[in-house]
Amino acid sequence: MNTKKFTVIDEEFICENCGKKVPKLGYTCRNHCPYCLHSKHVDINPGDREETCHGDLEPIGVELSSKKGYVIIFKCKKCGAIRKNKAAEDDNMDKIIELSSKPIN
Numbered sequence: 001m002n003t004k005k006f007t008v009i010d011e012e013f014i015c016e017n018c019g020k021k022v023p024k025l026g027y028t029c030r031n032h033c034p035y036c037l038h039s040k041h042v043d044i045n046p047g048d049r050e051e052t053c054h055g056d057l058e059p060i061g062v063e064l065s066s067k068k069g070y071v072i073i074f075k076c077k078k079c080g081a082i083r084k085n086k087a088a089e090d091d092n093m094d095k096i097i098e099l100s101s102k103p104i105n
Contacts, residue, residue, distance in 0.1 A: 007047030016040060017056060031085045032057070032072065037095050039085065041076045053079045061104035062087075062096055070096055073104060 010029045013022050017038035024030060029047055032039035039057035044050045055078025063071045063084070070087035087096055 005045050007045070007049075009047040009049070025088055025090075027089075030088070032059075032074075032088075032091075034088055034091045037072060037091065037099070039074055039083070041078065041081060041083070053081070055079055057083055059095070059099055061102060062099040064100075070100075072096070072099070 008029055010024045010026070012024050013030075014020070015022055015033035015036060015038060018033060018036040020033065020035050022030060022033050022035075031046070037059040039059075041053040041055045041057050042049050042051050053076060055076040057074035057076050059072050060075045061073040063073065065071050068086045070091075071084050072087055072091075074083045074085070075081070076083070
């Protein structure tokens with residue numbers, strides 16, 4: 001079966017962690033809440049919505065990439081999977097700085 005590696009889905013949603021309304025990103029796909037940085041484990045490949053876990057992807061760290069800038073590292077609270085996603089322009093920079101000072105467990 002040949003599946004796409006990236007499906008464009010940019011939609012607003014209510015964050016299941018903090019309860020805030022999250023707007024569309026506008027320039028690419030919204031992957032996580034810009035306020036608390038949590039995400040939901042719904043994709044196998046970006047935007048495919050094929051993952052059955054649906055657990056809370058908790059931000060546990062951040063990497064700095066010369067090509068992508070800040071990359072948030074998530075760990076699923078339900079299944080333990082590790083995922084990464086580029087930070088968005090409107091992400092809470094205080095939260096990103098806080099994550100950058102913590103060791104990744």
